[in-house]
Amino acid sequence: MNKELDSIHHVAIEVKDIAEAVDWYTTHLKCAIAYQDGTWALLKFSNVSVALVLPGSHPPHLAIPCEHPEKYGEVKPHRDGTESVYLSDPFGNHIEMIRGTEII
Amino acid sequence: MNKELDSIHHVAIEVKDIAEAVDWYTTHLKCAIAYQDGTWALLKFSNVSVALVLPGSHPPHLAIPCEHPEKYGEVKPHRDGTESVYLSDPFGNHIEMIRGTEII
Numbered sequence: 001m002n003k004e005l006d007s008i009h010h011v012a013i014e015v016k017d018i019a020e021a022v023d024w025y026t027t028h029l030k031c032a033i034a035y036q037d038g039t040w041a042l043l044k045f046s047n048v049s050v051a052l053v054l055p056g057s058h059p060p061h062l063a064i065p066c067e068h069p070e071k072y073g074e075v076k077p078h079r080d081g082t083e084s085v086y087l088s089d090p091f092g093n094h095i096e097m098i099r100g101t102e103i104i
Numbered sequence: 105m106n107k108e109l110d111s112i113h114h115v116a117i118e119v120k121d122i123a124e125a126v127d128w129y130t131t132h133l134k135c136a137i138a139y140q141d142g143t144w145a146l147l148k149f150s151n152v153s154v155a156l157v158l159p160g161s162h163p164p165h166l167a168i169p170c171e172h173p174e175k176y177g178e179v180k181p182h183r184d185g186t187e188s189v190y191l192s193d194p195f196g197n198h199i200e201m202i203r204g205t206e207i208i
Contacts, residue, residue, distance in 0.1 A: 005150040006134040011115050011166065015195040024193050029168060030110040046109040047151045050166065060164075062115065062154065064133060089128050091119040 009063045009098060010042065012051035021052045035080075061086065061094035069097040113167045113202060114146065116155035125156045139184075165190065165198035173201040 015021035022041050025031055034049065035042040041052045051063075063084070069075050073085040084098040119125035126145050129135055138153065139146040145156045155167075167188070173179050177189040188202040 004134065005136060005148060007150040008115075008152050008154075011112070013166075013197050015193065015197070017195075020194055028191065029199070030108065032109060044109060045168075046111040048112050050112075062117075064149075087132065089119065090124055091121075093117050093119070095133070 006064050006066070008048055009065050009100075010049040010051045012053050012058055012061045012063065012096075014055045014060055015052045016055065018052055018054065025050070025052070059086075059094045061096045063096040063098050065100045066097045067099075069099050072097045075099065110168050110170070112152055113169050113204075114153040114155045116157050116162055116165045116167065116200075118159045118164055119156045120159065122156055122158065129154070129156070163190075163198045165200045167200040167202050169204045170201045171203075173203050176201045179203065 018036065018038055018041050022033060022036055022043070025043055026033065031043040031045050031050070033041065034044045039054055039057060043050045043052065069083065069085045072087055075083045075085055077083050082098055082100070084096045087095040087097060089095065122140065122142055122145050126137060126140055126147070129147055130137065135147040135149050135154070137145065138148045143158055143161060147154045147156065173187065173189045176191055179187045179189055181187050186202055188200045191199040191201060193199065
């Protein structure tokens with residue numbers, strides 16, 4: 001792992017039914033359920049995680065741990081205890097700068 | 105790294121201008137340009153890569169290396185020399201099962 005590069009903690013993608021999606025991903029791919037409720041789930045792959053989120057809750061995004069997210073804007077707390085700032089690239093893709101420096 | 109789990113080689117996201125997107129990502133985040141032309145680019149992060157693709161070329165997807173992609177369907181070659189099969193989850197998210205077992 002290259003320490004000079006940012007890491008990606010998770011990729012969030014939208015699904016309309018969390019349980020059905022978790023069933024599909026764990027059936028077709030080798031991944032582990034790190035968290036699951038009716039509104040979102042976190043699937044661990046060997047090098048990165050995939051968050052399954054319902055439409056309208058969080059936008060699809062890449063989440064990047066960083067030590068000082070406040071340098072990107074106003075940091076907001078989330079229900080899972082994390083804190084982050086969302087950025088958008090010029091084309092509407094979302095990047096979540098999430099406080100923390102650990103990966104996986 | 106957990107060898108029992110699948111790895112994700114890259115996450116592909118759509119952008120309308122490759123050069124502008126590469127400039128934005130390399131300015132705002134610590135990532136390295138592994139490949140770039142006018143139609144796509146590959147950015148390396150420490151644990152996974154991000155492919156920037158033009159709309160209509162490839163759908164946004166997660167790419168997962170696997171030894172035998174043919175077990176998922178008809179394998180198709182790509183211009184970069186890779187071979188893969190695209191799957192869709194029940195909600196229209198695309199997964200590219202790409203031949204190979206190496207990561208990064």
